[in-house]
Amino acid sequence: MSESEVGIPPVLAAAWGLRERSGKGPRPGLTLERIVAAGVKVAASEGLGAVSMARVASELGVATMSLYRYVRAKDDLLDLMVDAAIGQPPPRQPGEDWRAGLTRFAHTYLALLRGQPWVVRVPIGTPPITPNQIAWMDHGLEIMRDTALAHHERLSAMMTISALTRNWALLTADIDAAARGGGISTEQAMAGYARLLKLLADPVRFPAVGDLIASGALDNPDEPADDDFEFGIARFLDGLEAHMTRRKDG
Amino acid sequence: MSESEVGIPPVLAAAWGLRERSGKGPRPGLTLERIVAAGVKVAASEGLGAVSMARVASELGVATMSLYRYVRAKDDLLDLMVDAAIGQPPPRQPGEDWRAGLTRFAHTYLALLRGQPWVVRVPIGTPPITPNQIAWMDHGLEIMRDTALAHHERLSAMMTISALTRNWALLTADIDAAARGGGISTEQAMAGYARLLKLLADPVRFPAVGDLIASGALDNPDEPADDDFEFGIARFLDGLEAHMTRRKDG
DNA sequence: AAGTTTATGCGTACGTTATACGCAGAAGTA
DNA sequence: TACTTCTGCGTATAACGTACGCATAAACTT
16 A cells, blocks of 8 residues: 555545545535436537537536536536446346347347447447446356356456447448438448449459459348348357367367 | 449549549649658557658658648548558459458457557448458458358448457557556556456456456456457357358258 | 635636638640 | 630638536535
């Protein structure tokens, strides 16, 4: 306890409900919860780009600078908004084995991010440590409780699944946003991407991409099926399974 | 060719060198390449946050608005900067099997992103389509050429490996940035995170996280070993392998 | 009851940002 | 020589995050 006498960052104290009011001074007219909820509302209806301190304040009918009595900076607000948006993880299913559990985890998380596409656009600046993020992490680790995996391997598995899910949510959200921006359907936006690839990627210079295009893999608009996402998750789970049996047998 | 008569977006035309000069008018005093290089230089030395149109222009000794003759918006510049920063992929190793190839791909890509941490902080808005991104994609697909994977599976594999690599690069860059910001070492920053987790995550409310902490998995600072990253990639490759043999045998 | 302490709401101000607009001048073409 | 087209860029605008300080409200102290 010599040099590392650093306390808990204010945002985290707020997120974990550790803010002690001294009792003095005027009674607060706002709560962090209301501010965060207002931010989430703006983000949900108008996108993350519309979330400014002024916009959130006007949503609450207060002055912009009033928010700074509850939040040190906008980044803090964004972190709290993400925590509120992901909410609590679903309850553990009793008879579920680890593979079904992790698959369900990925699907639930993806659906959640799909419902609030702005969440994956919030720039990340720290490892996850807000209450609901920890709760989701706990949920995932719990699913792997009875496996042969080491603890750090479970953590790594959680990171992998989260990363793949977030990445897929971001990619599809980008495509959707481009589609909405151009007034076309998601399928048309996908087709537009395939067309661009054909136009720009010379098959002589990029033979493997040329093969990909020639294979027609990009032509069928099976986008809503999330095939690529499923494939990535399933292969990773295959790998986990192989790793476990290898450990048991070896 | 009825309604999809949309042309190539200007940024992409620029990135692929498809800009045709009419010959008229004053000779341009700048080139896109110089602008992009200036942006990369600023990002490399002062971080992505320091990259403003004004800052890049001053780096070149021109007025801010001059840049807009070459770039439609700042986002376009950022996209071109990313493309320039990742550069061309390494050459294919002759006798390398797909597994060794994809492993090397991941390591090379990670090293590249580590060397320019700002790259993973550029907000992504579209699927990858700039020349060097396509080149990397081609490189990855080429590695899988002789495998039993379907084309869309190869694409999915590329996406998975890229996502995991980018995610890991971002996470470690965040920790490094926090460390530098607090004037401490990366190991100390990691230890600080573990300490926060211990402080905030109640083992009764979060039993699995409690177990993780109790296991001591977070205490050993084996950060530079990139163990978690390696594990994720290795399990995915295990899964790919299992999938292939299953396909061959089935 | 009076004074002290501390917190709140917020008006004002500042520095930065991206970028729309339009003009002067350069280099071609007719 | 006239006309077209493109360049560099000065000016201006709207939006942004947030530092600062003041008036005031509530509780604690004496």
